[in-house]
Amino acid sequence: MNFIPYGRQDINAADVAAVVETLQSDWLTQGPAIERFERAIADYCGADHGVAVNSATSALHIACLALGLGPGKRLWTSPNTFVASANCALYCGAKVDFVDIEFDTGNMSVAALAEKLQRAERQGALPDILVPVHFAGQPCDMPAISGLAERYGFRIIEDASHAIGARYGDERVGCGKYADITVFSFHPVKIITTAEGGMALTNSPELAAAMRRLRSHGITREAAEMEGPSEGAWYYQQVELGFNYRMTDIQAALGMSQLQRLDEFVARRNLLAARYDRLLADLPVGRPALRPPMTSAWHLYVVHAPDGARRRLFDAMRAANIGVNVHYIPVHLQPYYRKRGFKPGDFPEAERHYAAAISLPLFPGLSEADQDRVAAVLAASLKQENS
Structure with missing residues (x-):
């Protein structure tokens, strides 16, 4: 696969x-x-x-x-x-x-x-x-x-x-x-x-x-x-x-x-992001919010996993050959910045985002078949999580 x-x-x-x-x-x-x-x-x-x-x-x-x-x-x-x-x-x-x-x-x-x-x-x-x-x-x-x-x-x-x-x-x-x-x-x-x-x-x-x-x-x-x-x-x-x-x-x-293909790339990313919205609409994950009149270039499509489920979902998708990632570990939690006086709890929304975030595959060459596979594996992993 x-x-x-x-x-x-x-x-x-x-x-x-x-x-x-x-x-x-x-x-x-x-x-x-x-x-x-x-x-x-x-x-x-x-x-x-x-x-x-x-x-x-x-x-x-x-x-x-x-x-x-x-x-x-x-x-x-x-x-x-x-x-x-x-x-x-x-x-x-x-x-x-x-x-x-x-x-x-x-x-x-x-x-x-x-x-x-x-x-x-x-x-x-x-x-x-x-x-x-x-x-x-x-x-x-x-x-x-x-x-x-x-x-x-x-x-x-x-x-x-x-x-x-x-x-x-x-x-x-x-x-x-x-x-x-x-x-x-x-x-x-x-x-x-x-x-x-x-x-x-x-x-x-x-x-x-x-x-x-x-x-x-x-x-x-x-x-x-x-x-x-x-x-x-x-x-x-x-x-x-x-x-x-x-x-x-x-x-x-x-x-x-x-x-020369920038507009084509952005249009394709927007199409794939909208398709993710439809594919994931019935799943218990938080989908990215948009703030009109801003329009996104859709570099990333980041979902929020249910409380406490991110690690298991991440590992299950990686095991299925889907290269999900996490964006980002809050900067203030990095060891170097903790040594400068920052600590857990300083920026709670960023920490809450990090605890749940999973970046799904998104790039112009992503096929709809592969996107369907991403959504199906995510759905199956969520089902297993809840069983």
Whole structure:
């Protein structure tokens, strides 16, 4: 019986040809394919600038630095995320804290955020940066979060690693209306892939220029950014401490080809998610909630198992060659973060979500027959659980 993974890239002949064409070109690293890919993603989302990097983690890091995060400053994010959403603050020497989630969407709770901001204002401990995470592909309530940013004066980095192709109403995630910077991931299980890679979008030319320097050792060849005159066409200066976070032309060529099918991928994921809704309608599991007018890119389809049943259901489905997964172990429960003072009970909705969450297989190449098998094994496992 074939193994069904929870996520999988979709590579076609055009993708392969794009990579081969680049391999046969004069550019393999920082060449014209990167600029084309940056421009294409920015245009697709409605943003002014794109900065391609080697991972979404790198994009989060340089986004924080570009916004001035450093020692003595604070970043808040969701506990229901991969650790990178919080680690980026620590890379900068800043403090990190979390805002609890809505159990049914997995996204940051606006009510919890508003309450925490009120307390922080009284204590003189407001965040400098907020990183809302668009869990499973559905955007957070960004109009409300943006309104709170205007009131309390913090900056916003959208962690949209799951959400390229998603929308808030009529506007695409990444357009820059509700955030200073939006970050995408192009890992193979995400919506489109560059193998590894990420991108930061912004409407600020200053932030874009800062992130371009930071991804490449803090080096500039722009005379306007130098101290003193340029000495010639060969000349460059390191004007700040940066990193080697560059994407390659090979990756960008793959991403550019994948982008041509982004809408097709998102449509297929939406179709499969709606089909899961129908297949699971009579089962005693919690299905993902949607918050109109937000539309999801459906990176993940996460169900909530009955109380205490998650481990047994997970093991039963893995035993049936169905590669279910769990998203996410709350960041504050990781040993590293417990050593920083966080403890169980700090963010109860994120912990409740984790205790029940199972990510079912969802990717464009998932056949309806395989999806039927996933649903049937889940139903049989639930029946056995209740017998």
